Amino acid sequence: MTETPDTGYQVLARKYRPATFADLIGQEAMVRTLKNAFDADRIAQAFMLTGIRGTGKTTTARIIAKGLNCIGADGEGGPTTDPCGVCQNCVAITEGRHVDVMEMDAASNTGVQNIRDAIIETVSYRAAQARYKIFIIDEVHMLSTSAFNALLKTLEEPPAHVKFLFATTEIRKVPVTVLSRCQRFDLRRIEPEVMIAHLQRIAGLESAEIAEDAVALITRAAEGSVRDAMSLLDQAIAHGAGETTADQVRAMLGLADRGRVMDLFEAIMAGEAATALDELSAQYADGADPVAVLRDLAEITHWLSVISITPDAAEDPTISPDERTRGLVLAEKLPMRVLTRMWQMLLKALEEVAMAPNAMMAAEMAVIRLTHVADLPTPGDLVKKLAETPRPAGGPPSGGVGGGVSGPAPQARATGGAPLGGGGPQAALAPQTGPDLSVYPTFESVVALVEGARDIKLLIEVKTCLRLVSYAPGRLEVEVTDTAPRDLIPRLGRMLHTATGARWGISVASSGGTTTIQEQEQAAQKEAEAEVTQHPLMQAVLSRFPKARIAEIRxxxxxxxxxxATALEEIPEEADDWDPFEDE
Incomplete structure (x- = not known):
């Protein structure tokens, strides 16, 4: 019979997997609670272990399983948080072949039938070799609702010889009815200081030389996950083939040099678009991922925002001394509003890069936008400046059409229904007697009557199609434009007759009219814009916002x-209330 061949190299994450709670790093609170529970013989029937990936959930479950079933080197030991690792139960559990410790993956056993076959129908039988029969379910949140419901009764009142150990990264997906039956332990992210020391110890055990800056980069990329850090360390040692440097780790991870990212950040904050684009292109040519560069910019923005409020946050072991010094200077110089705007725009840029067909093009456009707005004042600064600047004297010129029309009022010579054609004047007959029309002294009064009639079509046509030649109350002489409808004069005459109770004489001249009301309003608007544009405050705004346009002047x-017009009417004071019991 041949021996089992050697499986070869074992990755660092498995080779240095913790075998006892003493080897488990960064989870002191949970370890203390478990040790006290074991010492007091207050061991729960079910444990729920939750946390991000790579923090030791499954490893902790296996250590607990070994501690529950450890019998010691002499075979006489009881449950302990320091399993010996040499008894038959400890060895079998470590090798994953113990008959009484069943580990299942809920992602591939999601159904109620899987739970019934693996747990419910076997839970009543006592352990064959060990002290407890233990069920370890990894990624328990993947179980279906029916599977959870089938497990509830057994989980609430299991036999004395059964223990449940659950592990999940999505604790919110686990029903509360299951959580209430378990003791919950939240495994924390590993602190950078602890992670760096751990990686350096592993590198020493592997006789690998790796720079401190490289270890700091790996720690930052791992984001508190020990397994991720161990995998990256394994890859970095192989990549370095001797002594691993920070530049090699950056190349391996597709990251840009942190110092160069700070240079890019400073160029953006200074509004130097050309310099920023050149730096981005250089980093891209050196192998940096545009998405990683934008993420580094967002990370720097967040870091500067934090240390501007809490300077002690700069003492991060993953940050180099040079970067720490530059960060403190930038945090003191940049206002929080600018950093907040930078953060929001970078988040939007990351979304655009993810959707863009070319990531580099999207990153360049994002950098251009960032440099363009970097030196712009914040809305608060603009409001403050507007409040401190004296208002310009006077207002924009009025666009109304007054009674400044020279010339005598023409005599009425035709009926109000005359067509618009012909070269000579056409008139609508006006009576000599009737209502007092002196209350309409100017052509503006006629326009006001049209507005009051709520005939929007007629109002627009009056403003755009009629050029006033002369005006007198009850008599109009106008020149019509080429775009005027043929029934404009009759409709205007009928509206005036209805509004005033008198027939108006409206004559049409072939020439001699002034500009239309619309043309006068447009000219007044241009004159007002020119006047406002000359104001020093407006020139300052336009210099800061070159593409800004004046939308309205009031x-x-x-x-x-x-x-x-919009104010509420004043409520008059009421007389004293009447008293029915008052003597008359």
Whole structure:
């Protein structure tokens, strides 16, 4: 019979997997609780272990299983948090072949039938070799609702010889009815200091030389996960083939040099678009991923925001001294509003890069936007500056059409229904007697009557198609534009007759008219814009926002009229209430 051949190299994450609680790093609170529970013989029937990937959930479950079933080197030991690792139960559990410790993956055994076959139908039988029959279910949140429901009764009142150990990364997906039956332990992310010391110890055991900066990069990339850090360390040792440097780790991870990312950040904050684009292109040519560069910029923005509030946060062991010094200077110089705006724009840029067909193009466009807005004042600064700047005297010129029309009022010579054609004037007959029309002294009064009639079509046509030649109350002489409808004059005459109770004489001239109301309003608007644009404050705004345009100009008088129109009426004071018991 041939011996089993050697399986060869074993990855560091498995080779240095903790075998006891003493080997488990970063989870002191959980270890203390478990040790006290074992010492007091207060061992729960079910444990729920939760945390991010690679923090030791499954490893902890196996250590607990070994501690529950350890009999010691002499075969006389009881449950302990320091399993011997040499008894037959410890060895069998470590090798994953113990008959009474059943480990199942809920991701591939999600159904109720799997739970029934593996647990419910076997839970009543006592352990064959060990002290307890233990069920370890990894990624328990993957079980179906029916599977959870089938497990509830057994989980609540299991036999004395049964223990359950659950592990999950998505604790919110586990029903509360299951959580209430378990003791929950939250495994924390590993602190950077602890992780760096652990990686350096493993590198020493492997006789591998790796720079401290390289270990710091691996720790930052692992984000608190020991398994991720061990896998990256394993890869870095192979990549370095001797002494592993920080540059080699950056190349392996596709990261940009942190110092160069700081240079890019400073160029963006200075508004130097050309310098920032050149630096981004250089980093891309050196192998940096554009998405990783934007993420590093976002990370720097977040770090600067934090240390501007809490300077002690700069004492991070994963940050180099040079980067720490530069960060403190930038945090003191950049206001929080600028950093907040930078953060929001970088989040939007990361979304665009993920959707763009070319990541580098999207990153360049993001850098251009960031440099463009970097030196812009914040909204608060603009409001403050506007409040401190004196207001310009006067308001924009009025666009109304007054009674400044020279010339005598023409005589009425035709009916109001005359067509618009012909070279000579056409008139609508106006009576000599009737209602008092002196209350309409100007052509603006006619426009106001049209507005009051709520005929929007007629109002637009009056403003755009009529050029006033002369005006007198009850008599109009106008020149019509080429775009005027043929029935404009008759409709205007009927509206005025309805509104005033008098027939208006409206004559049409072939020439001699002034500009239309619309043309006058546009000219007034341009004149007002030109006046406002010359104001020093407006010039400062346009210099900061070159693409800004004036959308609307409102005078103080117009604002006061609008406020008066929308204000609530004053409620008059009521007389004293009548008293029915008062003597007459």
């Amino acid at each position: 005078s103080h008088a117009a604002l006061e009229q609008e406020a008066a």
